[in-house]
Amino acid sequence: MEQIINFNQNFFAKDKDQYYIMNSKRSFKYNQDLSQKNHQTISTFHSYGHLYEPDIGNFLVRIIKPGDVCVDVGANIGMHTLLMASLNADKTENNADKTEKSKIISFEPNEKCYNELKKNIKLNKYKTVEVRQKLLGEKPGVESFYHASDKDSGTSYALKEIDDQSLNWEKVKTSTLDKELKHEKSIKVLKMDVEGFEGNVLRGSKNLLEKDLIRYWIIEYTQHCLARNNDSLDTLRTLMEKHNLEMFILDPSGGLPKFIPNKVALKTFTIPNLLFTKTKHLNEDWVMEDIENHIKPKSLWPM
Numbered sequence: 001m002e003q004i005i006n007f008n009q010n011f012f013a014k015d016k017d018q019y020y021i022m023n024s025k026r027s028f029k030y031n032q033d034l035s036q037k038n039h040q041t042i043s044t045f046h047s048y049g050h051l052y053e054p055d056i057g058n059f060l061v062r063i064i065k066p067g068d069v070c071v072d073v074g075a076n077i078g079m080h081t082l083l084m085a086s087l088n089a090d091k092t093e094n095n096a097d098k099t100e101k102s103k104i105i106s107f108e109p110n111e112k113c114y115n116e117l118k119k120n121i122k123l124n125k126y127k128t129v130e131v132r133q134k135l136l137g138e139k140p141g142v143e144s145f146y147h148a149s150d151k152d153s154g155t156s157y158a159l160k161e162i163d164d165q166s167l168n169w170e171k172v173k174t175s176t177l178d179k180e181l182k183h184e185k186s187i188k189v190l191k192m193d194v195e196g197f198e199g200n201v202l203r204g205s206k207n208l209l210e211k212d213l214i215r216y217w218i219i220e221y222t223q224h225c226l227a228r229n230n231d232s233l234d235t236l237r238t239l240m241e242k243h244n245l246e247m248f249i250l251d252p253s254g255g256l257p258k259f260i261p262n263k264v265a266l267k268t269f270t271i272p273n274l275l276f277t278k279t280k281h282l283n284e285d286w287v288m289e290d291i292e293n294h295i296k297p298k299s300l301w302p303m
Contacts, residue, residue, distance in 0.1 A: 012287040037152035058254035068188035075106040078117040109135040137174030157195035176204030196225025217276040248275040
């Protein structure tokens with residue numbers, strides 16, 4: 001069943017001492033199949049009037065502009081890919097030249113999801129999206145074990161050594177972000193959700209990190225998934241700190257990402273998305289923050 005997702009994008013700008021907010025209506029479509037667990041999860045967010053994974057979705061809406069290059073690692077059926085494409089594919093007269101430079105590169109190793117993703121891109125007639133059916137890791141050409149879940153594609157994952165013999169596994173050779181993105185000169189945002197393989201993918205991004213080619217790194221943090229690859233929040237944070245990247249937590253309400261000092265531990269029962277970037281980038285891209293809901297949250301002041 002074809003579903004249309006409508007949303008608003010606010011543009012914040014400054015001219016001398018004046019701040020301006022401009023609103024634009026956006027939309028994209030996808031093929032929905034509620035017999036599948038991952039589709040049910042996606043539909044739940046939409047039923048409450050939210051973008052899928054609103055912490056990621058709202059951040060992307062705020063920072064992506066026509067002409068941006070974006071990367072989606074672990075794209076599944078493409079909810080973030082489609083959102084990215086809807087934001088950087090603005091073909092209005094003022095953005096015609098910028099749109100020519102727009103690009104989305106999406107990676108999805110699961111064959112079923114890969115095929116669904118391609119169909120969703122075709123449904124929207126997006127020309128800026130390139131999909132690659134590849135498993136990313138630490139080194140190119142190295143075999144890893146990949147489990148493609150029949151019950152929920154959102155829980156498919158890769159390991160260097162099998163941890164559950166009862167599951168179906170296949171050997172897949174990995175590529176790396178350094179290899180796949182070697183021709184890219186500047187990337188606005190990269191989103192990564194690979195069910196615990198994030199550390200391996202980041203270690204395969206040495207050149208991208210050293211040259212500071214990616215402005216915003218969005219990384220899912222799932223403690224137990226990282227642990228099965230001998231990774232943790234500390235290993236991710238230490239790796240990114242070496243490249244002078246600070247850690248933030250994305251805000252589901254769309255507010256300015258929350259800075260987390262490097263010695264502060266995280267306590268959470270849900271799955272947050274980390275943002276690694278430099279404060280100067282947020283200074284340049286965020287422009288203004290509406291703090292009314294922060295000062296007077298509805299939970300404290302229902303009237």
